[in-house]
Amino acid sequence: MSLLNPVTRTIRRTAGTRWTRQFTSSSSRPRHPGVAVAVSFVVAGSTLALATRRKVHCDHEIEEDLDAFPARFQKPKWTITQYLSADQILAGGPSWWPGGAGIDRCDALTVASNYESEDYIAVYFGSKEEPDHKTYIGLFDGHNGSATSEFLSEHLIQFLQRSLDRLPQQYDHLLHSDPSYEDELVQDTIKYVFREIDQAIVDPTDVLASNSKTNAVRSLRQAYSGSCALVSVYDPDNRSLRVALTGDSRAVLGRKIKGGDGKDTYAVHVLSVDQNAHNPAEVARLNAEHPGEKVVDKGRVMGWGPSRSFGNAAYKWSVDTQKKLNERYLGDRPMDSTKTPPYLTAEPVVTSFVVKPGDFLIMGSDGLWDCLTNEEAVGLVGVWLKENGHAVPKPEKESKDKKAEDSKVYKSSDLPVKLSQKDDTVFYKWWRTEKRFVNRDKNVAAHLVRNAFGGADGDLTNALLSMTSPRSRRYRDDTSVVVTFFS
Numbered sequence: 001m002s003l004l005n006p007v008t009r010t011i012r013r014t015a016g017t018r019w020t021r022q023f024t025s026s027s028s029r030p031r032h033p034g035v036a037v038a039v040s041f042v043v044a045g046s047t048l049a050l051a052t053r054r055k056v057h058c059d060h061e062i063e064e065d066l067d068a069f070p071a072r073f074q075k076p077k078w079t080i081t082q083y084l085s086a087d088q089i090l091a092g093g094p095s096w097w098p099g100g101a102g103i104d105r106c107d108a109l110t111v112a113s114n115y116e117s118e119d120y121i122a123v124y125f126g127s128k129e130e131p132d133h134k135t136y137i138g139l140f141d142g143h144n145g146s147a148t149s150e151f152l153s154e155h156l157i158q159f160l161q162r163s164l165d166r167l168p169q170q171y172d173h174l175l176h177s178d179p180s181y182e183d184e185l186v187q188d189t190i191k192y193v194f195r196e197i198d199q200a201i202v203d204p205t206d207v208l209a210s211n212s213k214t215n216a217v218r219s220l221r222q223a224y225s226g227s228c229a230l231v232s233v234y235d236p237d238n239r240s241l242r243v244a245l246t247g248d249s250r251a252v253l254g255r256k257i258k259g260g261d262g263k264d265t266y267a268v269h270v271l272s273v274d275q276n277a278h279n280p281a282e283v284a285r286l287n288a289e290h291p292g293e294k295v296v297d298k299g300r301v302m303g304w305g306p307s308r309s310f311g312n313a314a315y316k317w318s319v320d321t322q323k324k325l326n327e328r329y330l331g332d333r334p335m336d337s338t339k340t341p342p343y344l345t346a347e348p349v350v351t352s353f354v355v356k357p358g359d360f361l362i363m364g365s366d367g368l369w370d371c372l373t374n375e376e377a378v379g380l381v382g383v384w385l386k387e388n389g390h391a392v393p394k395p396e397k398e399s400k401d402k403k404a405e406d407s408k409v410y411k412s413s414d415l416p417v418k419l420s421q422k423d424d425t426v427f428y429k430w431w432r433t434e435k436r437f438v439n440r441d442k443n444v445a446a447h448l449v450r451n452a453f454g455g456a457d458g459d460l461t462n463a464l465l466s467m468t469s470p471r472s473r474r475y476r477d478d479t480s481v482v483v484t485f486f487s
Contacts, residue, residue, distance in 0.1 A: 083466050084465075085462060086450070086453075086458065086461040086462045086465050089111060089465055090109070090111075090441060090443070090446040090449060090450055091443075091446070092109065093107060093108055093109030093110075093443045093445050093446045094107070094108055094443075095107045095442075095443055096123070096125065097393075097394035098125040098126075098127075098135070099394075100126075100127060100128045101125060101126035101127060101128060101133045101134075101135060101236050102126075102133075102135070102234060102236030102239070102355075102486055102487055103125060103126075103135050103234070103236075103484060103485070103486065103487065104392050104393045104485040104486065104487040105391075105392045105393070105394065105484075105485045106123060106125075106137070106482065106483070106484045106485070107443045107444045107445040107446075107482070107483045108121050108123070108445050108480075108481065108482045108483075109443065109445040109446050109449055109480070109481055110478070110479070110480040110481075111367075111449055111453075111465070111478070111479050111480075112478050113367070113467075113469060113472045113473055113476050113477050113478045113479070114146075114469050114472075114473070114478055115468070115469040116145075116146055117146065117478055118141070118142030118143060118145065118146045118149055118227075118478050119139070119140065119141050119142060119149060119365055119367075119478045119479070119480040120139075120140045120142070120146070120149045120150055120152070120153035120480075121137075121138065121139055121140070121153070121480055121482055122136075122137075122138045122140070122152075122153040122154075122156070122157050123135075123136070123137050123138070123157075123482070124136040124137075124157050124158075124161060126236070131165070132161065132164075132165050133235065133236050133237060134161070134164065134233055134234060134235050134236075135232075135233070135234045135236075135484075136157045136160060136161055136231065136232070136233055137231065137232045137234075137363060137482055137484060138152070138153065138156055138157050138229065138230070138231045139229075139230045139231075139249055139363050139364070139365060139480055139482055140152045140153050140156075140227050140228065140229050140230075141227060141228040141229075141230075141247060141248075141249050141365040141366065141367075141478065141480065142225065142226065142227040142228075142478075143225070143226050143227065143228075143304075143305075143309075144224065144225045144226050144311075144312070145221075145224075145225040146225070147221045147222045147224075147225035147311075148201065148222045148225040148226050148227035148310050148311035149225075149227035151201070151222045152197070152227055152229055152310060155197065156193070156194075156197055156229065156231065157231070159193055159196075159197060160189075160190065160193045160231070160233070163189050163192070163193050164186065164189055164190075164233070167185060167186070167189060183240070183242075183352050186233075186242060187242065187350040187352070190231070190233070190242065190244045190348065190350050191244075191347055191348060191350065194229065194244065194246060194310075194346050194347055194348050195346060195347050197310070197346070198310045198311070198345075198346030201222045201223055201310060201311055201313075202223045202311065202313040202316050202317065204220065204223070204313075204317065204321060204325065206219065207219050207220060207325070207329060208321075208324060208325075213328075213329050213330050216325070216328075216329035216330065216331070217329070217330060220313070220325075220329075220331070222311055223311055223313035224311070224313060224314065224332070225311050225312075226304075226309045226310060226311035226312035227247070227309060227310045227311060228245075228246060228247020228248055228249050228306055228308075228309055228310075228365070228366075229244070229245070229246045229247060229249075229310060229346075229348070230243070230244070230245050230246075230247070230249035230250070230251060230272065230363055230365075231243070231244045231245075231348075232244075232251060232361060232363060232484075234355065234484075234486070239354055239355045239356070239486075240352060240353070240354060240355070241253075241271075241352070241353045241354070241355045241361070242350055242351070242352050242353075243271040243272050243350065243351050243353070244348035244349070244350045245272040245273075245275065245348050245349055245350075246275070246308045246309060246310065246345075246346050246347070246348045247274075247275055247306040247308055247309050248274040248275060248276045248305055248306040248366045249272070249274075249363070249364065249365045249366060250270070250272050250274060250363075250364055250366070250368075250369050250374075251270075251271040251272045251361060251362070251363050252268060252269065252270050252271065252361075252362045252364075252374045252377060252378060253268075253269040253271055253353065253355075253359055253360070253361050253362070254266045254267070254268060254269075254359065254360050254361075254362065254378035254381055254382065254417075255267045255269065255356065255358070255359050256358050256382075263416065264382065264386075264416055265382075265416045265417060265418070266378050266379060266381075266382045266416055266417045268374050268375050268378045268417060268418075269353065270374055271351050271353055271361075272349070272351065273349070274306075274366070274369075275306055275307045275308045275349070276299075276301065276305055276306050276307055277296045277299045277300055277301050277305075277307065278299065279307065282301075282307040282308075283296050285307075286301065286307060286343070290339075290340050290343065293337075293339055293340065294337075295343060301343070301344070302315055302335075302337065302343050302344075304344070305366070306344075307344065308344060308345050308346060308347070308348070309344050309346065310346045312344050314332055314334075314335065314338075315338075315341060315342060315343040315344045316341055316342035316343070316344060317341060317342075318341060319334050319338055319339075319341070322334040322338070355486045356486075357486065357487055358485075358486070359485075359486045360381055360483060360484060360485045360486065361482075361483070361484045361486070362377050362378065362381065362448070362481070362482075362483050363481070363482045363483075363484075364377070364448070364479070364480065364481045364482075365477070365478065365479055365480045365481075366477060367452075367476065367477035367478055367479030367480070368448065368449070368452050368479050368480075368481055369425070370425055370426050370427050370477060371425055371427045371428060371452035371453065371476075372425060372448070372451065372452050373412075373419070373420060373423055373424075373425060374420070375412075375415070375417045375418065375419050375420055376412055376415060376417075376419075376435070376437075376451075377448060378417050379412075379415025379416055379417035379419075380415060380437060380439075380447065380448055380451055381444060381447075381448070381483060382415065382416040382417060383406075383410060383415060383416065383437070383439050384439055384441075384444050384447050386406075386416075386439075387406050387439055388442065388444070391442070392485045393487065405440070406438075406439040406440070408438075408439070409436050409437070409438060409456045410436070410437040410438070410439070410456075411435070411436060411437070412435055412437075415437075427452075427475070427476065430475070431454075431460060431464075431475070433454075433457060433460060435455065436455050436456035436457065437451045437455040437456060438450070438451065438455055438456045444483045445481040445482060445483050448481050448483070449479055449481055452479065453465065453476060453479075464476050
């Protein structure tokens with residue numbers, strides 16, 4: 001029988017300049033749960049009828065003894081073989097030890113809420129043997145389908161890497177005359193790449209020049225879908241980390257510091273700010289671009305969560321273009337509220353940060369940050385490092401000594417970090433339970449996801465991960481996490 005948990009992990013890893021290698025979790029993608037239930041119902045029902053109906057003889061006639069058939073149909077019951085456990089799901093995340101270029105280790109995990117996961121992760125590790133030593137990590141949180149996020153995972157990092165690789169040849173004279181110009185140049189290039197890719201996604205020119213509805217539907221699949229993008233670029237030559245954000249994913253860096261009592265604690269550096277209706281700068285930008293319109297309402301931007309995204313062309317095309325697509329090519333009808341598009345942009349906000357040895361970067365989609373604060377996430381990695389720090393730079397030989405498991409249950413106040421005054425996460429309140437954390441996973445991304453989805457309450461974790469779409473969306477979102485340790 002097919003497993004019901006709709007958990008899909010799609011993570012692309014590329015090494016060196018070879019862009020064709022892919023990584024996919026060993027867990028197979030289950031069939032649609034509705035199909036599995038329907039098939040099992042037919043089989044079970046047929047077996048039940050054959051097993052319980054019997055025949056009796058009366059005066060040379062054969063009659064069925066209907067009383068032998070159950071008076072009431074059996075209540076549906078689940079079996080353990082129908083579901084993956086939380087431990088099985090969380091064990092599916094990969095860990096990489098690049099072995100150079102300033103990265104000790106990188107862990108990743110995606111846990112789906114939608115039947116088809118809309119989140120994708122792509123990584124490119126630099127190499128000492130290659131001219132470009134940079135590491136690129138992209139986290140793409142899709143919405144309205146997975147078409148855009150999957151497309152970005154296949155193409156954005158490749159295009160960005162090649163664009164940045166050209167900079168020394170194009171602007172070498174400028175860099176020599178003003179070394180500080182490099183950061184501005186890199187940031188501008190990243191913004192250009194994001195805009196260029198989005199323009200290619202939403203451009204309807206070829207579609208409007210064709211008479212084919214089939215061509216239109218297939219060509220505009222990524223345009224009608226949408227995706228956030230969180231991309232980090234690490235250059236080990238100058239230890240610079242650049243984080244580019246389009247949407248409401250988030251990047252947070254943790255740094256170990258010595259406390260006055262000699263205990264290790266961790267400083268929290270937030271490297272991106274969610275771009276949504278709760279971001280005052282985004283609200284001011286939208287109001288200035290669309291005076292007199294109610295672009296932001298009830299905590300949403302034109303009905304959407306993020307204020308920037310790839311795709312979502314219905315918020316970018318002119319009203320005239322949308323009418324033509326609607327009339328000729330099965331396009332969606334323009335929304336009544338659409339007056340002066342574009343309302344969304346794919347241009348990212350880019351920040352720069354100088355990394356120190358021992359720092360770690362947490363990149364997470366909004367599904368993580370709906371459950372954990374920045375400080376809790378950093379503190380949980382700190383707890384994980386206490387037991388698993390030896391495995392960050394991959395040991396040559398695994399120790400044969402069996403380590404004692406960490407059996408402690410942690411509250412937020414127990415974490416090695418200074419907590420903020422406000423916890424604005426939503427899901428633990430929705431689940432009507434308190435936050436209690438554990439340290440059980442060898443993969444630190446899985447460690448964060450487990451604690452985002454119940455932590456010490458294993459029954460809650462299993463319940464949340466047993467929910468299927470569409471009901472699961474009320475209780476958890478697609479959640480992707482990448483944690484990178486710098487050497």
